[in-house]
Amino acid sequence: MSQQHQDPAPPQDRRELRADCANCFGLCCVALPFARSADFAANKDAGRPCHNLQQDFRCGIHTQLREKGYSGCTVFDCFGAGQRVSQVVFGGTNWREQPSTSQQMFQVFPVMRHLHELLWYVAEALDLPEARSVEPQLRRAYAEVDGLAQGSPEAILAIDVTALRGRVNELLLKASELARAKVPGKKRNHRGADLIGAKLAKADLRGASLRGAMLIAANLTGADLRSADLIGADLRDADLRGADLTGALFLTQAQLNAAKGDPTTKLPASLTRPTHW
Incomplete structure (x- = not known):
């Protein structure tokens, strides 16, 4: 066998x-x-x-x-x-x-x-x-x-x-x-980047590498994060209102709980919307 x-x-x-x-x-x-x-x-x-x-x-x-x-x-x-x-x-x-x-x-x-x-x-x-x-x-x-x-x-x-x-x-x-290779076009590489407070509203981050990125208090409202790799990313107080996290890779419930969102934030099926959003 x-x-x-x-x-x-x-x-x-x-x-x-x-x-x-x-x-x-x-x-x-x-x-x-x-x-x-x-x-x-x-x-x-x-x-x-x-x-x-x-x-x-x-x-x-x-x-x-x-x-x-x-x-x-x-x-x-x-x-x-x-x-x-x-x-x-x-x-x-x-x-x-x-x-x-x-x-x-x-x-x-x-x-x-x-x-x-x-x-x-x-x-x-x-x-x-x-x-x-x-x-x-x-x-x-x-x-x-x-x-x-x-x-x-x-x-x-x-x-x-x-x-x-x-x-x-x-x-x-x-x-x-x-x-992430399935995502067409050039993918952003922000692995380990300091993006604290970054203005990324409506940013196209499909298939991006955000592994270990510091996204504390970043403005990600309306951002497209489909198929983005978020393993180890610090999302404390990151604004995810209206963001699309469908199919986001290695996103955890703890990361969502640390962020801010609303009913329009799209989430992977395996995770739940935090009660404080």
Whole structure:
């Protein structure tokens, strides 16, 4: 049997790669640090529970996060890492019940988030018809990352995340190039560009590379971003009202949640319109 048939396919609905807070021990509210800023109303050290976290691991101000100064929480996405660490890696035993495992759990969580984010991107690349020529490599990459995510806490902490992301990113870049090649005409290359506050209203960015671009507070009203590669782009406060993001590559819910939009913003079918738009 060929390697292609042995490698597991990613779930079609990517349910396991979506946050399920009801089955998580509030790990993002404990494991991660945040500094007092426009995104967070207070300082918090890594490993210390947020003062808004309740005994049942739910957020006490979940419906008022933006009003209470915690907009940073509304744009965070663990890609399902929280429930996997809570229910699988640590077998459903929470850090309050077994404090001796808490620090290890908090260290595993951010590593698992990296793994799940990679799984999300690879799953999306596998959905691209234009990337069929690299499908076997993508399936092997998915199998490798998923296998690592099934390891013990010690094995997960030993993963060289930087090296892994580098290898997988080469495949994602190839898939992106193949998908964007279908867009006619010359495509803009803004990879890693500083576009903070840029005036890009009604700009033709079809098939553009915006990988890692800084688009904070950029004016993208009415811009055409169809098939643009947005992996890692910083869209905080970017104005997407009336923009067309149909088929945008590697766009995540967290990026949308950080941006501004309205009912006329066109989105990929896999993502939902943020409630605060």
